[in-house]
Amino acid sequence: MSSQLWLLFLSFLLFHPLLHPCLPLSSAHPLDPLTAAEISTIRRVIQSSHLGASKSLAFHYVGLDEPDKPDVLAWAQSGTRGRRQRRRAFVVAPLRRGDARDRRRRHRRLRRLRPGLSRFRTLEELEAAAALPLNYTPFVESARRRGVALSDVVCSTFTAGWFGEAGRGRRRLKLLCFVAGETANFYMRPMEGITVVVDLDEMRIIGYRDRVVVPVPKAEGTDYRAAKQRPPFAPETKPGVVVQPAGKGFRIDGHVIRWSNWDFHLSYDARAGLVVSLASVYDAEKGARRRVLYRGYVSEVFVPYMDPAEEWYFRTFFDAGEYGFGLWASPLEPMTDCPANAEFMDGYYAAQDGEPVKLPNVFCVFERYSGDAAWRHTELGIPKQMISEVRQEVSLVVRMVGALGNYDYVTDWEFKTSGSIKVGVSLTGILEVKGTPYTHTDQITTDVHGSLLAENTIAVYHDHFVTYYLDLDIDGLNNTFIKSKLKTARVADSSGVPRRSYWTVTREAANMEADAHVEIGSVPAELLVVNPNKKTKMGNHVGYRLIANGVPVASLLSDDDYPQMRASYGKKQVWVTPYNKSEKWAAGLYVDNSRGDDNLAAWSQRNRAIKNVDIVVWHTVGFHHIPYQEDFPLMPMLSSGFELRPSNFFESNPLIRLRSTKQTHLPNCTLIV
Amino acid sequence: MSSQLWLLFLSFLLFHPLLHPCLPLSSAHPLDPLTAAEISTIRRVIQSSHLGASKSLAFHYVGLDEPDKPDVLAWAQSGTRGRRQRRRAFVVAPLRRGDARDRRRRHRRLRRLRPGLSRFRTLEELEAAAALPLNYTPFVESARRRGVALSDVVCSTFTAGWFGEAGRGRRRLKLLCFVAGETANFYMRPMEGITVVVDLDEMRIIGYRDRVVVPVPKAEGTDYRAAKQRPPFAPETKPGVVVQPAGKGFRIDGHVIRWSNWDFHLSYDARAGLVVSLASVYDAEKGARRRVLYRGYVSEVFVPYMDPAEEWYFRTFFDAGEYGFGLWASPLEPMTDCPANAEFMDGYYAAQDGEPVKLPNVFCVFERYSGDAAWRHTELGIPKQMISEVRQEVSLVVRMVGALGNYDYVTDWEFKTSGSIKVGVSLTGILEVKGTPYTHTDQITTDVHGSLLAENTIAVYHDHFVTYYLDLDIDGLNNTFIKSKLKTARVADSSGVPRRSYWTVTREAANMEADAHVEIGSVPAELLVVNPNKKTKMGNHVGYRLIANGVPVASLLSDDDYPQMRASYGKKQVWVTPYNKSEKWAAGLYVDNSRGDDNLAAWSQRNRAIKNVDIVVWHTVGFHHIPYQEDFPLMPMLSSGFELRPSNFFESNPLIRLRSTKQTHLPNCTLIV
Structure with a gap:
């Protein structure tokens, strides 16, 4: 099953009372990132649209669609910060081919930019992919061959790159697996020789190879957590903190x-x-x-x-x-x-x-x-x-x-x-x-x-x-x-x-x-x-x-x-x-x-x-x-x-005409532990 | 009059009671710089020697003559810090030809290394040279032509370099003069076009040229002293100081x-x-x-x-x-x-x-x-x-x-x-x-x-x-x-x-x-x-x-x-x-x-x-x-x-085995002005 990916373009007015009833005026800057409320609104708008019916709907990227530069500059120069701002989001949401064909429910605020292969991936997808090998028989066998307990295995997701393959291909990832167990630093303990290929849309392993067995490096000396350290310790330093007697600047x-x-x-x-x-x-x-x-x-x-x-x-x-x-x-x-x-x-x-x-x-x-x-x-x-x-x-x-x-x-x-x-x-x-x-x-x-x-x-x-x-x-x-x-x-x-x-x-x-x-x-x-x-x-x-x-x-x-x-x-x-x-x-x-x-x-x-x-x-x-x-x-x-x-921006060194802010009195400090 | 320059080599025992009756033992490191007392001793030794008779005796450089590396390394390894150290000074003191011929008074601790043209110069010489133009008629005339008050003139000493001249030549300096007056920043106000050449040994002007008259830049905007600044001032910053609640490390x-x-x-x-x-x-x-x-x-x-x-x-x-x-x-x-x-x-x-x-x-x-x-x-x-x-x-x-x-x-x-x-x-x-x-x-x-x-x-x-x-x-x-x-x-x-x-x-x-x-x-x-x-x-x-x-x-x-x-x-x-x-x-x-x-x-x-x-x-x-x-x-x-x-010096990152020194309590500070 191949997938078709869509780009969605969301446009809505900021300060619409339903969206942000209490957004403070001071944050109404056209370049402000989307707020939590705005992200929720986008979700609601899309899910209430013709796209909402798609079971495969997933949000790959949601961010501010930066306004046009002249508009931002005009806004910045005018300084009328309370003005209602038109805000737009840029949303990447892939839909499988055939989904969301009901165009009657198309939302007036949604605009399909152009079809494309977004190729973004979500943290949830990566997490799901990383868990696949643990239930994949050939991998379980590979772990056994290496004497690695499955409960100690951590797999990580690696992008597969492009190496001249024709066609756009599937949304693939490669997995490489490691041994955690006694150490948090599983990266130092690769299960070398194994490559797993995952199709992200189908969320299943589509390629597997256990090419060569190589010793898994030992855990000793790899953990970096303070709680795991044993003597001899490195020499210590004395603590120091910056104090600003007149407050932050x-x-x-x-x-x-x-x-x-x-x-x-x-x-x-x-x-x-x-x-x-x-x-x-x-x-x-x-x-x-x-x-x-x-x-x-x-x-x-x-x-x-x-x-x-x-x-x-x-x-x-x-x-x-x-x-x-x-x-x-x-x-x-x-x-x-x-x-x-x-x-x-x-x-x-x-x-x-x-x-x-x-x-x-x-x-x-x-x-x-x-x-x-x-x-x-x-x-x-x-x-x-x-x-x-x-x-x-x-x-x-x-x-x-x-x-x-x-x-x-x-x-x-x-x-x-x-x-x-x-x-x-x-x-x-x-x-x-x-x-x-x-x-x-x-x-x-x-x-x-x-x-x-x-x-x-x-x-x-x-x-x-x-x-x-x-x-x-x-x-x-x-x-x-x-x-x-x-x-x-x-x-x-x-x-x-x-x-x-x-x-x-x-x-x-x-x-x-x-x-x-x-x-x-x-x-x-x-x-x-x-x-x-x-x-x-x-x-x-x-x-x-x-x-x-x-x-x-x-x-x-x-x-x-x-x-x-x-x-x-x-x-x-x-x-x-x-x-x-x-x-x-x-x-x-x-x-x-x-x-x-x-x-x-x-x-x-x-x-x-x-x-x-x-x-x-x-x-x-x-x-x-x-x-x-x-x-x-x-x-x-x-x-x-x-x-x-x-470099020739100022007429002269801008720091010469500085009232000396020399600190002559040291603060008197006590440390309460 | 030409000059001959000598190198002198001074060797004496450290901790000789006459020299340093109360030098603390902890400072007895073979690489310690000469102390004030040692510098005084060197002066006394040289002045009491056959060299002391010379009217032209001048100390151009006095510093530690670094002991041989094996000796220092042996000392550092032995750690016997109280041991008597042989200390030697390296002294550059030029003498004019004909001076200090009385070898009978040669001090046993002095060794002439080899004759050479030291070409060092003292701060006192530079100061004396810089004052010469003010009493030099052609320069006084040059200042007048430029409308510069002599009381505002500051001259600075510049090394003349070597540009293919045959022979070792005289110990020369060039002077360039500036206008201070209203500003401390005389460097920004050159009296361009004038070059003065000074013979340092004779301490007199041996060359003078006023090639071209160029306007002296004005003083306005050149002073950098806080007391001389006028509004508009640059925006200020808040003071901040590092506090070490547990003291210095x-x-x-x-x-x-x-x-x-x-x-x-x-x-x-x-x-x-x-x-x-x-x-x-x-x-x-x-x-x-x-x-x-x-x-x-x-x-x-x-x-x-x-x-x-x-x-x-x-x-x-x-x-x-x-x-x-x-x-x-x-x-x-x-x-x-x-x-x-x-x-x-x-x-x-x-x-x-x-x-x-x-x-x-x-x-x-x-x-x-x-x-x-x-x-x-x-x-x-x-x-x-x-x-x-x-x-x-x-x-x-x-x-x-x-x-x-x-x-x-x-x-x-x-x-x-x-x-x-x-x-x-x-x-x-x-x-x-x-x-x-x-x-x-x-x-x-x-x-x-x-x-x-x-x-x-x-x-x-x-x-x-x-x-x-x-x-x-x-x-x-x-x-x-x-x-x-x-x-x-x-x-x-x-x-x-x-x-x-x-x-x-x-x-x-x-x-x-x-x-x-x-x-x-x-x-x-x-x-x-x-x-x-x-x-x-x-x-x-x-x-x-x-x-x-x-x-x-x-x-x-x-x-x-x-x-x-x-x-x-x-x-x-x-x-x-x-x-x-x-x-x-x-x-x-x-x-x-x-x-x-x-x-x-x-x-x-x-x-x-x-x-x-x-x-x-x-x-x-x-x-x-x-x-x-x-x-x-x-x-x-x-x-x-x-x-x-x-880089492969340590077996691993030496900072991993560090007891976390995380500062979790902020000191409580008051500023008493």
Whole structure:
């Protein structure tokens, strides 16, 4: 039985008394995520429509259908926040062919966008699929052969990728199974050699292979839970907490956050996770708020593994498009995930049945007092004077953790009073390891595609490519991407000076998309987004520049390899496209079974004009991950990221005209345990 | 009159009752910097010797002559801390030819090392030189022509570099003059077009040229002092302080710092600044302390400017070798330079007359509670369980700020409980600007070698190359440098899997120095220092890897350019040399007037064997600096750095076996103002 998938488009008025009788006005921002009540309403509307009759109706994605950018900008500028807003949802709900043919009950608020193969999957489906092997005779036999108790088995769902198969095929998943039992860290105990293929629509196993029996690594040393640790313990550290004697400096008003010179909107989406919108910075000198970022979020996370074995070759995950970077977000733990002075926000997604599910503490917001200075100078050059001026650095961090199965991605947006936005992504969590007969590297004579971290345990080489969507609107809508290239120049012999060389700067404005595919570091250059219609008093174009905080990483897969085709944007760290509302997801709207024909690189082949238009920067932060023993059984944080830094945006350093906020009195504290 | 310079070598017994009657035993570490009492003793010994008769005797450098490494290691291992230590000082004291010929009074403790051209200079000399123009008639006339009051003039000293002149020449400096007056920020107000050349030994002006009159930029908007700021003020932030209810977690015992799993020695040197020695990490599993870094410090800071004009071409500073990165260190301000929970240490250097000078608060040491996790994982894969384990990150930071005239370099060493050492360098302070007639970029039609930041103010393009000396001793003396190269491999068509490519790792051990000159990022590779004589239980060589925290930067000057010859190591970010006690300074022992014949690249031309011997890694953190208006009148912090991360050093993640130190009770604080 094949399935036909539908896209549904829901449009309704916000503040309809029946829908949100008590929604506070302050949250009526057009970019606010769907509330629990709105998600419930959507479910009711759809279930009362002609679609409701379908037994196979399932909610794969329910989220805000972002209003058109001009409308949002007009709303933001008008500031008439109490105004009734037209709100629309974007719903992906697959229906099997033949279901819901009764068009008489079609709801006036429902609009079928276009048929498509959504290829999303719900948490409920994954859970159901993961339970299948336990009742599947061949698997029960495989477990017996390995001496594994079925009660200890945990199976996990893995996307199957696309490897040149013709036709759209079925909605398939692969399962790989592990042994938990004495340890929570089942990922370290693979039942190597077994592959299970599941048809998700039929929810049954359609393929099974037990290729080879390999020892299951032992549980000892794999558990990471505090309660399971035994001496010798690692040396401890003393606790420390940030205290703010004058209170917090930020205000959360619905989803709008206001702090120091920054103002932005923070929303949750099941696919993207944390979305920052309408970030603007107050320019004290101009007495005006100035736009920086219309919308920024993690658009895709591509994670290919580097082992071509049958149980491994397909592990080429697209964590946002195939799983949902927000759907898999972790509730943040106060005092450890975020410091004592953090505030938390919740998120809501729709369950498979359309009911809203609360994700508590999905974001945290806190002020960071890193102990660094924002700027300083000591001046000894003026006779008989000693000048020392130092300003403390304070920044605001918003954080979400996407825990995609084994891996945890800590994603931070740090707003600085200097006007910078620092974006950080840190990897932690658990590696994917392969069972092996090896117990010592001396036994290894061939390429094992990974590192032997423990007996029978090879952590496989892999990459992480976190691609950010950055719709920068630097001081206005129309921007231009600039490469400021540094080039060596010779000093003329006739110059009269003995110096022979220097470097100078050539600014190249990108006219077309092809001019803006950048492999960072291949030539020395600074990358800027400027507003060519606005200049400083000195005549410099106002802008921001992108600074990578790590050695640039690009995909090393062959261009003709299937995962590389699907993530074909991964060979350049920067792409620039003209703003297009439908181009949100670097690997395409429907990523499962995708073929790279609807991704960033495909769109960009049109080579559209990008000069002095509304542009979007796509920046990929990459990691090549060669595992080391310290990554066993759970890896310490490994961080990278980038900075968006004002560059001729302000007339001068905006932090000079700061009344010194130097803290001279220490708070007097007592700890009550 | 020409001068002859001498090197003096002082050897005396520590704890000689006459010298240090009450030196506490705990500070008797062979790597401790010279104490004030020891500096005084050195002065007395030299002045009572045959050298004391010389009227020109001046102390250019007085510092510890580091004992031989085997002796230090033996001392550190024996732990017999009360033992009498032989201490030696390294003294650079120039004497004019003909002075101090009376060899009868030669002190038994003094040994002339070898004659050389020290080319060091003292703060007193710089101050005296900077005052010369005010009494120099041609300069007084130049000031008058520019309408500048002499009382507002501040002159600064600039090293002249070497540009192919034959012979060793005189000890020269160039002076450039500025207008202070209403502003403390005289650097923003150059008296462009004037160059003054000073002979330091004769302390007189030997060259003067007033080439062109250019408007002096106005003072308005240049002052950075809080007291001088006027509205509109920048938005403020709320104060925050770290409180440690259970006290600090580190102990400073003389110059040895002990914190969590780390133990290291911290010392001050007038040239290098902050020196970290004998850093070792406690391995709880092995129950043993294991060596990581024998000695690490900033070896050189090369800062070439990119304007070939007569007043600019020579600005190619070597801040450590020509000025003294420690000599120019700033006293750190509590609460802003370092947080409330910091402790401070003092340093001592010798004044020109040999008397000790205290540099208060030259270092600070504090625990950082960044609000990040050290590791985390949320596990949803086990049915009916939700596991979330998060450990708070706490690290220890040691910091020094070198304020080299206009620029301030914040140099941090951050020790992590994971075993990582993160080294950070942040630039702030004031740019060097060039006076210009331009008041708007529209007027500019040629390359002005910089950015117009304010009227009549061009900030000139330049670089910063901070070169670190890293004598790693990973778990022992003999180490090997490894490049783990990532290379794309093809999947054989016969493999039966549809995957076409992957990457794998080729480990290349560097046999000779030439194998270890690395341009980071030119090929995808990880860089490791391993101990080939020690393996983990799994058989992996124990090691640390070097991770650059920024896009790698290399010098763009032509190889035949004089400053490039002097800093010829600057085209590669990594060099590895066999340990050699005399190879400490990347640009050579005597940098002023150097020709590149005694620098890292020159030593390395011998292409010595570096495999499984005691090796030193030299790593350069670079910045190309294109100034932007935000850098005016004082730049916000711009940061880079690197991480030394354990890589198969531990058997597993050392932070798993941590008793959770989760802080669940908030301290109750009151602020008494």
